[in-house]
Amino acid sequence: PAVTLLDVFRQHARGRPRRALLRFQGDTYTFEDMERASNRAAWAFSRRLGLRGGRTVAVLLPNEPAYVWTWLALAKLGCTMACLNCNVRGRALRHALEAAHATLMLASPGE
Numbered sequence: 001p002a003v004t005l006l007d008v009f010r011q012h013a014r015g016r017p018r019r020a021l022l023r024f025q026g027d028t029y030t031f032e033d034m035e036r037a038s039n040r041a042a043w044a045f046s047r048r049l050g051l052r053g054g055r056t057v058a059v060l061l062p063n064e065p066a067y068v069w070t071w072l073a074l075a076k077l078g079c080t081m082a083c084l085n086c087n088v089r090g091r092a093l094r095h096a097l098e099a100a101h102a103t104l105m106l107a108s109p110g111e
Helices: 005-015 031-049 065-077 090-100
Strands: 020-024 027-030 056-060 080-083 104-107
Touching: 005 031, 005 065, 020 031, 020 065, 027 031, 027 065, 031 065, 056 065, 056 090, 065 080
Parallel strands: 056 080, 056 104
Antiparallel strands: 020 027
16 A cells, blocks of 8 residues: 555654654744644544545645644545645636635635
């Protein structure tokens, strides 16, 4: 069977939970931090938004830690993530959304 990035992440999260995974603006996020944040996000997406495997979700987030745990959460739920460039607007954004065939869009408050 194929090994996914989620599989590799989970292996590292189990084997070295306190190892740094991401450094952002002076903060360090460990594998354990990302595992917990993505589990919370997956729970919220499932319970509050009704997300289930097989759905496509458009994501419009800047480059920040939330992007990583959002991707992990969607992967854990079996959802496809359509990554949208947060600098795109107007017709280009509309085209990207239409091409993605997403049933939901997640965005940061600034977007």
